Amino acid sequence: MKSITKQKSLEEIEQQLEGLGRVYIIGCGTCATMTKTGGREEVLNMKDSLQGLGKMVTGWTVIPTACDEMTEASLRENNGAIQNANCLLVMACALGVHRVVSYIDKPAIPALDTLFIGLEDSPGSFQEVCAQCGHCVLGETAGICPITACHKHLLNGPCGGTNKGKCEVDKEKDCAWTLIYQRLKEQGRLDLMRKYHPLKNSQVTPRPRMTRIL
Amino acid sequence: MAQSFKEALKSGKFIVTSEISPPKGTNIEKMCHHIDLLKNRVDAINVTDHQSSVMRFPSLGGCLYIKERGGEPILQMTCRDRNQVALQAELLLAYVRGIRNVLCLTGDSIVVGDHKQAADVFELDSVQLLRAIRQLEKGKDLGGNDLDGAVEFCAGAIVTPEAQPIEPQLIKFEKKVQAGAEFFQTQAIYDLDNFSSFMEHARQFPVKVLAGIVVLASARMAKYMTENVPGIFVPQDLIDELASAPKGEALAKGIEIAGRMIATLKRDRVCDGVHIMAIGREEVVPDILAAAGLSTETVA
Numbered sequence: 001m002k003s004i005t006k007q008k009s010l011e012e013i014e015q016q017l018e019g020l021g022r023v024y025i026i027g028c029g030t031c032a033t034m035t036k037t038g039g040r041e042e043v044l045n046m047k048d049s050l051q052g053l054g055k056m057v058t059g060w061t062v063i064p065t066a067c068d069e070m071t072e073a074s075l076r077e078n079n080g081a082i083q084n085a086n087c088l089l090v091m092a093c094a095l096g097v098h099r100v101v102s103y104i105d106k107p108a109i110p111a112l113d114t115l116f117i118g119l120e121d122s123p124g125s126f127q128e129v130c131a132q133c134g135h136c137v138l139g140e141t142a143g144i145c146p147i148t149a150c151h152k153h154l155l156n157g158p159c160g161g162t163n164k165g166k167c168e169v170d171k172e173k174d175c176a177w178t179l180i181y182q183r184l185k186e187q188g189r190l191d192l193m194r195k196y197h198p199l200k201n202s203q204v205t206p207r208p209r210m211t212r213i214l
Numbered sequence: 215m216a217q218s219f220k221e222a223l224k225s226g227k228f229i230v231t232s233e234i235s236p237p238k239g240t241n242i243e244k245m246c247h248h249i250d251l252l253k254n255r256v257d258a259i260n261v262t263d264h265q266s267s268v269m270r271f272p273s274l275g276g277c278l279y280i281k282e283r284g285g286e287p288i289l290q291m292t293c294r295d296r297n298q299v300a301l302q303a304e305l306l307l308a309y310v311r312g313i314r315n316v317l318c319l320t321g322d323s324i325v326v327g328d329h330k331q332a333a334d335v336f337e338l339d340s341v342q343l344l345r346a347i348r349q350l351e352k353g354k355d356l357g358g359n360d361l362d363g364a365v366e367f368c369a370g371a372i373v374t375p376e377a378q379p380i381e382p383q384l385i386k387f388e389k390k391v392q393a394g395a396e397f398f399q400t401q402a403i404y405d406l407d408n409f410s411s412f413m414e415h416a417r418q419f420p421v422k423v424l425a426g427i428v429v430l431a432s433a434r435m436a437k438y439m440t441e442n443v444p445g446i447f448v449p450q451d452l453i454d455e456l457a458s459a460p461k462g463e464a465l466a467k468g469i470e471i472a473g474r475m476i477a478t479l480k481r482d483r484v485c486d487g488v489h490i491m492a493i494g495r496e497e498v499v500p501d502i503l504a505a506a507g508l509s510t511e512t513v514a
Contacts, residue, residue: 151323152294152334156341157386159320160374160401163444169323181382193385196392199298199342199356 002119003031003067003093004126005038005112010049016109017087022056024078024085025111026100028066028092035126037112038062038091046091046111058085066096072103082106134204140192142183147200149176155197219258219286219315220368223397223422228480229487230508231288231399231424232499233260234280236271245271246279248496253285255500255509258315260399260489263290267327274304277313288370289313292321293338298346298356301338305350309365317370317399318343318390341386344369344393370397373423374445375412376405384415391419399489401445402428404436404452406478413485422486425479429495429502430468433457469498473505480506 017023025043032038040062047057059081063074075082082088087107090097094114101108116128131148137155138145147153151161151169158177161168165178184190205211222229232255234248252259261276277287289308291301305316324334338346346356353364371390377383387398398416403409403425416423428446430436433456436448452471459467476488492499503509 152320152336152339154320154336154339156339156389158377158382159340160372160377161323161444162374162377162382164378168444169325177382178379181379181385185381190385193382194389196341196345196389198345199338202337 002034002117002126003095004115004118004128005032005035005093006115007037007042007091007112008110010053013089013109013111014053017050017053017055017089020086020107020109021054022058022085023050023087023089024058024082025050025060026066026088026090026092026096027060027062028096029062029064030066032066032092032096032112033062034120038096043091046089050089058082063092063096066090066092067099069099071096071099075100075103133200135200137197140195140197141180142187142189142192144176144180144183146176146180149174149179155200157193218368219288220396222257223368223486227487228508229422229424230256230490230503231258231260231487232256232490232492232496233262233288233290234276234492234496235262235265235494236273236276238268238270240271242271242279245276246283249280249283249285251496252499253280253283255503256490257487258286258288260288260290260317263292263319263321264295264327265322267294267322267324267329269327269329274308274313277308278311281312286315287313288315288317290317290319291343292319293336293340293343294321294324294334297335297337301343302346302350302355305347305365305367306361309367310363314366315368315370316347317372318347318395319372340371341389341393344371344390344395348394368396369394370399371395372401373398373412373416374401375403375409376401376447377445380412387416388419391421395421397422397424397486399424400426402426402439402491404430404446404448404475406475406484408447410484416485424487424489425475425485427472427476427488427490427502428493429465429472429490429498430456431495432464432468465495465498469501469505472502473507476502476506476508480508 027038027043043060050057061078063071089109089111090100091111097110118126118128121127128148133147162175167173167175184193232252237245259280261273263273264270273290277289280287318340320340324332347367347369350365353361373387374383433453436453439446440448456464456467490499
């Protein structure tokens with residue numbers, strides 16, 4: 001699993017840091033490093049940018065996996081520089097921000113926007129494959145998720161916008177239902193495409209979503 | 215209106231439907247003019263539902279005006295903007311106000327429209343919407359609760375005979391038939407050979423098929439549609455024919471082509487009727503009907 005992020009504009013970060021002159025920067029060694037949004041290099045670049053804006057950077061660290069509970073120990077090791085800062089600028093996905101917030105009672109400002117949970121399909125190219133809908137249909141759709149891969153998350157086949165295997169919203173994007181059709185046909189399981197899929201339960205786990213291992 | 219759309223479908227006559235687009239704003243003058251232009255010339259008038267995801271006066275509102283002015287409306291209903299609660303509620307209102315025909319569509323993507331950052335819904339798809347109508351007819355809502363007064367609709371759907379690959383489209387067509395679709399209005403067709411082979415497949419099912427007709431106003435438009443609009447293919451000979459029209463007469467040529475296509479579809483009994491989508495050229499619909507030799511069939 002990878003949490004796919006993109007960096008906010010420096011302008012937005014500057015706005016959020018208004019009145020906060022001393023900043024401690026936290027990066028993440030896992031997903032944000034792979035997406036080049038919050039690894040060591042990006043953290044150092046951010047340090048330069050913040051100094052360019054007249055901010056004082058009291059310190060920085062790249063936590064191995066920011067969403068992990070080990071984050072607490074990493075933050076403790078850097079306690080001096082963190083206490084010296086007015087705020088934390090977190091260059092991790094929102095899971096990392098949440099983890100940091102649970103340990104440190106200082107304002108935590110996200111430097112990244114969390115886009116989706118995805119896979120790296122080729123170097124540097126990330127694709128959303130699961131929308132975490134709570135009721136998996138992959139067994140009936142040849143392993144291609146129509147909820148995620150179809151722009152309109154349709155369950156009963158392609159819409160009229162399907163265009164020679166591509167999607168009406170973007171000629172670069174594949175039509176999920178054409179892919180599902182082709183793969184089911186290869187598998188000799190086209191009957192699955194004829195099956196009616198009733199409405200999905202939108203409240204499998206009502207928000208805020210929680211679960212507990214019994 | 216002499217007969218309901220459902221009766222017209224049953225009568226075995228060659229059906230003609232057309233459509234109007236509600237206004238962007240509160241000035242309904244033009245829409246009412248189009249209703250009056252069409253109401254006695256066609257068997258029913260579709261009202262588009264925020265066509266191309268452009269926010270407008272609602273489809274249901276347009277249908278109410280058609281009823282008021284003595285026409286037979288077909289309520290176009292997409293799944294883009296409303297969840298199951300809102301869709302059902304709107305069907306209840308439509309029914310009590312005398313609207314008896316619904317065309318169930320998935321709907322265009324929100325990002326092609328004029329509110330590109332809006333949330334889309336798509337909780338239901340077109341097949342599920344057809345089934346929802348059939349369930350409401352049984353006096354139950356989608357939550358399984360009893361209704362105090364049920365609905366009854368002539369429900370239809372759309373199909374794209376030029377889709378590539380065609381098999382997924384045919385599978386969905388069948389799912390729509392099984393979900394209770396009584397009629398189909400197709401995406402615009404221009405290749406009659408291809409459409410005839412689609413109809414050979416469609417004829418296995420007890421549904422009425424109205425071929426989609428969009429008048430070609432120029433060779434440039436024809437080329438653009440072939441290259442850019444999903445599910446539309448204009449054969450080269452039609453593009454050449456449009457290009458051969460003298461300057462300023464391309465639209466007249468397009469009307470002639472549309473009329474000729476309709477006349478052929480009717481003469482050869484290829485399908486059960488046509489659905490003329492004017493897309494801003496409602497004024498020429500009577501000319502298309504005349505070119506097809508249908509102007510005498512004015513609905514009394």
